[in-house]
Amino acid sequence: MRKVSVIGVGMHPFGRFLDKSLSDLGRVAIWEAIEDCGLSLKDIQVAYVGNSLGGLVTGQEGIRGQVILRDAGLGGIPVINVENACASGTTAFRGAWLEVASGVYDIALAVGVEKLYLPKTADSIKILSADSDVRLRDMGFQFTAHYAMNLRRYMKQYGWTKVHFAKVVEKNSYNASLNPYAQHRTPLTVEQVLNSRLIAEPLHLYMCASMGDGAAAAVLCAEEEARKFARKPLIEVAACALRSGMFKKPADASRLNIVALTSQFAYEQAGLGPKDVDVAEIHDAMAPAELYHYEELGFCREGEGARMIEEGRTKITGDIPVNPSGGLAGKGHPVGATGLAQVAEIVYQLRGEAGERQVKNPQVGLVQNSGGYVENDSAAASIVILKR
Amino acid sequence: MIGSQCKNCDYVAFPQRVVCPACVTKDSMNEIELSPAGKIDTFSVLHVAAPGFSVPYVVGYVSLPEGPTIFSMISYAGESMEIGDEVELFVGKIREDELGNEVIGYQFKLRAAEKGDEK
Numbered sequence: 001m002r003k004v005s006v007i008g009v010g011m012h013p014f015g016r017f018l019d020k021s022l023s024d025l026g027r028v029a030i031w032e033a034i035e036d037c038g039l040s041l042k043d044i045q046v047a048y049v050g051n052s053l054g055g056l057v058t059g060q061e062g063i064r065g066q067v068i069l070r071d072a073g074l075g076g077i078p079v080i081n082v083e084n085a086c087a088s089g090t091t092a093f094r095g096a097w098l099e100v101a102s103g104v105y106d107i108a109l110a111v112g113v114e115k116l117y118l119p120k121t122a123d124s125i126k127i128l129s130a131d132s133d134v135r136l137r138d139m140g141f142q143f144t145a146h147y148a149m150n151l152r153r154y155m156k157q158y159g160w161t162k163v164h165f166a167k168v169v170e171k172n173s174y175n176a177s178l179n180p181y182a183q184h185r186t187p188l189t190v191e192q193v194l195n196s197r198l199i200a201e202p203l204h205l206y207m208c209a210s211m212g213d214g215a216a217a218a219v220l221c222a223e224e225e226a227r228k229f230a231r232k233p234l235i236e237v238a239a240c241a242l243r244s245g246m247f248k249k250p251a252d253a254s255r256l257n258i259v260a261l262t263s264q265f266a267y268e269q270a271g272l273g274p275k276d277v278d279v280a281e282i283h284d285a286m287a288p289a290e291l292y293h294y295e296e297l298g299f300c301r302e303g304e305g306a307r308m309i310e311e312g313r314t315k316i317t318g319d320i321p322v323n324p325s326g327g328l329a330g331k332g333h334p335v336g337a338t339g340l341a342q343v344a345e346i347v348y349q350l351r352g353e354a355g356e357r358q359v360k361n362p363q364v365g366l367v368q369n370s371g372g373y374v375e376n377d378s379a380a381a382s383i384v385i386l387k388r
Numbered sequence: 389m390i391g392s393q394c395k396n397c398d399y400v401a402f403p404q405r406v407v408c409p410a411c412v413t414k415d416s417m418n419e420i421e422l423s424p425a426g427k428i429d430t431f432s433v434l435h436v437a438a439p440g441f442s443v444p445y446v447v448g449y450v451s452l453p454e455g456p457t458i459f460s461m462i463s464y465a466g467e468s469m470e471i472g473d474e475v476e477l478f479v480g481k482i483r484e485d486e487l488g489n490e491v492i493g494y495q496f497k498l499r500a501a502e503k504g505d506e507k
Contacts, residue, residue, distance in 0.1 A: 126438035135403075139482060139493060140434070140447045140461045148432035149449065156430075156471045201433040248399070248409035375459060 001101040003223035005234040006386065008037030009344035014183040014214035014332030016117045022054055022064060022215075023071035026113040029215035029337075030072045033109070037219050038231050041073050044219070045105040050082040050092030050112040051336040052371075056127045057115050068113060085131040086285065087371030088112060089216065089339025090242070090382035096220045097240045106222045112341070113215035114334035124211045131335070132373040144200035144208055146373055147286035151202060154292060158303040162202055165288035166193035167309045169206050169329065172287055175316060176326025178357040181341070183212055183332030209285045212332035216340035218347070235347050238270035238364070239385035245377030258381040259296040259368060266366075266383035267298070274298030277385075278362035279349045280322045281342035283370045287329040290314070290322060293368060321359045324349060339369035343384060350388040363388050389424065389477065389494060391456060392417035400455040424477035425499070426452040428469060431462055440483040440491075450475055450496050463497035474499040 010032025012025045026049075034041055049065030060067060065081040084091040089112030096108035118124045129137040132146075154160045170190050176182035188206055196205035226234050243262040267273050274297060282297070284290045291305030299320055300308050308314055314322035325331045325345040328338060346365035348354040365386045372379025391402035395418055399410035408416050431448030434441075446464040451457045461482055462475060475496035482493045 122437065122439050125436065129438055136459050137438075138491070139459065140437075140441055140445060141459065142434060142436075142438070142447075144436070145432045145434055145447050149430040149447075152430045152432065152471065198433070198435045200435065203432075246409070248401070376457065 002103055004097050004100045004220050004237045005223045005226045006218050006237065006343065006347050007221045007226050007230055007232070007234065008033040008039070008219035009347045010034070010036055010217045011181045011341055011344055012215040013181045014212050014334055014337070014341070016211070017115070017213040018117055020213065022051065022058065022113050022115055023068045025115065025213060025215040026068040026111055027072040029113070029217040030074070030109065030111055033217035033219050037221070038229065039107070039219065043107055044074060044077060044109045045107050046078045046096070046099050047074065047109040047111065048080045048082050048092035048095035050084070050088035050110070050340065051114060052083055052085050052088045052131060053114065053116065053127050053335060056130060057118070065111070068111070084380050085372030086283065086333070086335045086338055087242070087369050087380040087382050088336035089341070090343070090367065090369040090384055091339070091380065093218060093340060093343055093384060094240050094242050094382065096218070097237050100220050100222050106225045108220045109217065110220065110340060111215065111217045112337040112339055114336040115213045116211040116334055117213055121211065128335070131371065133375060136373070136375065141373070142200065143285060143373065144203060147289050148200040148203045150292065151288050154305070155202065158306065160291065160306045162194060162204070163190060164291065164306040164309055165202065165207055166190040168284070168287045168290050169193045171309065171315055172284070172323050172327040172330040173206070175324050175357055176330030178355065179326050179331060182326045182330055183210065184326070184330055203286050203288070207287045207329065209328040209333035212334040214332060214334040214337045214341070216337045216344050218340055218343050233351050233388055235350050236387045237384065238272065238387040239266040239383065241266035241269060241383045243381050245374055245379055247374045247377055258378050259293060259370060262381040263297050263368065263383045266385055270385040270387070272364060272385060276364050277320065277366045278364050279324060279346065279359045280320065280366040280368065281325060281345050282322050282327065282368045283338070284323060284327045284329060285333055287327060290327065294322070297366065297368060316357055316359055324354060324357045324359055339367065339382060342367040342369055343386070346386050350386060389422045391420050391422045391454065393420040402452070402456040402458050420454065422456070423453050426450045426475060426496070428462070428471055428473045428475055429457050430471055431469060433464065440485060461495040463495060467498065469498060
C-alpha cells in the first residue's frame, strides 16, 4: 500500500437551502477542493460520491454521483455512488483512499452531499429514519431516541446530568460561531439549552443536530506524486477504518462497542494511540453523545466523559480539543456530507488554516463518523486518522 | 412472543433469526416462547415524530428474562418511568398509516400502571 495524502478540501456552507439542488451544493465543494490543491478538474482520475437520502428527497436514484459530477464539469472517469447513512462521507473517502493506496490511480476525489430540508419537518424525520432498519422505524424509532436512550443509561450508571449535556452544547455552539461554514452560529448558554423545548428526553432542542443541506469534498493523492506539486503541507492518511455493527446483544448493554472497536483498529493501523491525538472531530448528531465517544475513543476511562467537559479539556484551548468546527449540532449535519466536512476541518486544523477556531499546533487529528442503526448498534462506524 | 434460541450456544434472539448471531451456526435456531414481561433497559419520551405517530410517545429497550433486549414502544400517558421498571406485553395501536388506518403491534406497559395513582 502506498502512502496517501489529502491535498485539497472544500465545502459548501451547511444550512437551509431550499432553492439549491444536490448539484448546486456539490459543485461548490468540489471546485473549492480542486482549487485548494491547485489542480484542475481534468486531473481527477476517479470519484466516490457519498449521499444517503437523495433518492427519497429528490426521487433521483442510482446515479446521483454522475449527475452531480456532470454539473460540476466532471465525466469520463469511474464514478462510484456510495450510500452508508451518516457515514456515507467517510465511506466515500475510504473508497478514494483505497484507489490511491492500492496504486490503481494517483488522484481521487471524494464528495459528500445531502439535502434534508423539506417544507414539513415531519417528512424530513420520516426520511431520516429510513437510515435505520425500517422495521424499527415503523415501530417509532428515531435517531434522537437512539442517542437519548444511550445517554439515559449513562445518567443512571454514572450520574451524568443534563447540565453536562448542555455544557457540550455551550462549547460546540461557541466553536460553531467561529466557523464560517457552520449552520448555527449563535453561541448558546447552558441555561438557553436547558430552557429549549424537549425533543427526546433527556435531549432538548439545542442538543440535537437540526436538518441540514450542504456538501464537502476532498482530493486524495499518492504522497510521492503530491510532493512534486503540492503548495500546502501534505496531510497523510495515517489510518482509515470502517466497520459495521454486530447487531446482537452486547456483553455489556451499556456500551456502544462499534466505535471503540473501530478506533482500536485505526490506532493500530496508524501506529498511534489516543494520547497522540491533538484534535478530533466526533460524530455528535446529538451533542451530548460526545461524552461517551470520548470514552470509546480512549480519551478517558469509562464513565469519565462528563468530567472531561466539566474540566474544559475538550475546548479549543484544552489538552484534547473536540469538535472545533462546532460538531454536528453546531456546524450542521447534512448526513452524507458530514464525514467529509469532518475530514475538511481536521485538514484545516493540521495546516493551521482554521482561523479563530485554530487549535494550537496540532500534528495528529482524528475523525469519528457513524451512521445508521440496525439494532443495539450503529450500522457503520468510520475512523480516519490524519497526520501532518 | 416467539423468538429463537440457538441449539448450539443457547443465544436467544428476537425477532427470530435463521443464523445464530452469536456463534454463527447455520440452521441452529429453534423457536422459543418468550416471557410476556420484562424490565426497562432504557427509554426516551419523544416529543417530535414522523407522520402517523402521536406525541408524546415512548420507545425503549426491554430486557426479557430469556436474554434478549428488544426495541419496543412503551405505553405512555404522562406517568414517570425509570430504568429497571417492570413492564408487560400487550398489543395495541402504534401509529396510523397514510390512509389513516390503525397499525397495531406488540408493545409494553408499566406493570404498576394498573394500580392507578400510586405515585
